[in-house]
Amino acid sequence: MSERVTNWAGNIVFNARSVRRPASVDEVQEIVAGGGPIRVLGSGHSFNRMADTDGTLVSLADLPRVVEISADRRSVRVDGGIRYGELAGELHRNGLALHNMASLPHISVAGAIATATHGSGARNKNLASAVSSIEFVDGSGKPVTVSRGDADFEGVVVNLGALGVVTALTLDVQPAFELRQYVYDNVPRASVDEHLHDMLGDGYSVSLFTNWTGLDISHAWLKRAEPLGDEWYGGHLADGPRHPVPGMPAMNSTEQGGVPGPWHTRLPHFRMEFTPSSGEELQSEYHVARADGLAAIDAVASIRTQVASVLQVCEVRSIAGDELWLSPNYRRDSIALHFTWIADSDAVLPVVGELEQRLAPLNARAHLGKVFTQTPSTIRSSYERFADFQELVRRYDPAGTFRNEWLDAILG
Structure with missing residues (x-):
């Protein structure tokens, strides 16, 4: 090549x-x-x-951009190459919004949905939950449309790219809204122990960041409609803009300080017009049942020296459960622990393996688009509908047109 x-x-x-x-x-x-x-x-x-x-x-980046808003203004059909930032701007110009966005608006809609990528919010489901119809070209080259209510729908949406080439998606939308974004520094660990679920539910979207050099939360990011004061669970309002990753320029981050603004300029952590970081990083993420969130935090704390040695930042978020077969939030409200590591696989992978061992008793589901060392059998056992998904793959791609070594290992 x-x-x-x-x-x-x-x-x-x-x-x-x-x-x-x-x-x-x-x-x-x-x-x-x-x-x-x-x-x-x-x-x-x-x-x-x-x-x-x-x-x-x-x-699919060269596909013609498609943003077709339905007559009842409750859904939008988009092409398979569009990015969230592009779509969000067009929706907002039409007075509409998505229910949530991920940290980066730069990611493609179809790719994010295929891996069950998510934003945050105790009452918000992941991004794939907004899909009401998915159009793809299957392994034979035939166009297929599967819609909400169809027998295969919950298995087809989060698909790991195993079923075909997604050429279009229809997403639920809602009226546009405004949010404020606040950042609070140095939230004490005692507050997390006593109020974790209240903290993660105290806004439309909430993220807690730490670098695990200590037990306190370095800073908490809250995105909500209502104004807040100078203190939050023992943390103090930041005296200026912050970036989630220590040392990175805060100008890349979306506006903070409680200034009201459109949904798509507050829900992501990063501005569409800036590269969010240098890309010099690796990432891992694990989802546990919401009830096990504090136990998961304790599990990381038990090896925090090892974690901190290769970590840039860790983010804790909450996501509502859904019915999508390969979603890490399948039928359980979840807490996700996201790790942005240094760009050194040899140093990071042993720590990832140890971290997974500590989280194993909690049935932690790995984000499959990121770095993990879980065995394929562990992954398959984490999803009760995995065998049903394997059958979908056999049906839509019997010749293995979309298979690769990575997918062969996961699917068996």
Whole structure:
């Protein structure tokens, strides 16, 4: 392959023999009909070889942008290459909003949904929960549409790219709204022990950050409609803008200080117009049942010296449960612990393995788009509908057009 393609962080160089950028759904069908192996690359914001292939790597970035708002203004149909930042701006201009966004508006909608990526909020489900219809080209090159209420729907949405090339999605929308963003420094660990669930529920979206050099929360980010005061659970209102990762420029972050603003300029941590960081990082994330959130925090604290030695920042968030088969929030309200590591796999992987051992008694589900060492059998046993998903893969891609080594290991 003459073109060198890497993921966003640069820790993965893809092995594809060719890279295709179809400009229409017809072209997508032609590529798939030509045979595999094929994998689809979204915005590249994954940290393992999920999207890798030794065949054809397909990018949907050149598909014509589609933002079709329904007549009743309750849904929007979008193309498979659009990014959240692009979609959010267009929705807001039409007085509409998504229910939530991830930390980065730079990620592709289809890619984020395929891996059950999420924002935060005790009452907010992950981003994939907004999908009401999904259109994809299956392993034979045939276009397929599956909609909410169809028998396969809950299995098809979070799909790991295993079922086909997603060419369009229909998402639920709601009226646009405003939020304020506050950051509080140095929230004591005692407050977390006594009030964790109240803290994570005290806003539309709440994130707690720590670098684990100590037990306190370095800073808490709250996104909510109502104003707040100078103190929050023992933390003090930040005296200026902050960036989640220590040492990174705060100008890349969305506006803070309690200034009201449109939903899409407050829900993400980072501004669309700036690169959120240098990409010199690895990431891991684990979801546990909400009731086990404090136990999960204690598990990390038990090896915090090891964690801190390779960590940039850890974020704790809450996500509401859903019915999507391969969602880490499947049928359980969850707390997620997200780790942004240094860009050194040799140093990070042993810590990830030890962390997973500490979290294993809590049935921690790994975010499959990030770095993990859990065995495929552990992953399969974490999802009660995994065997049903395997059957979907056999049905929609019987020839293995979309398989790769990573997916073979996960699916068995």
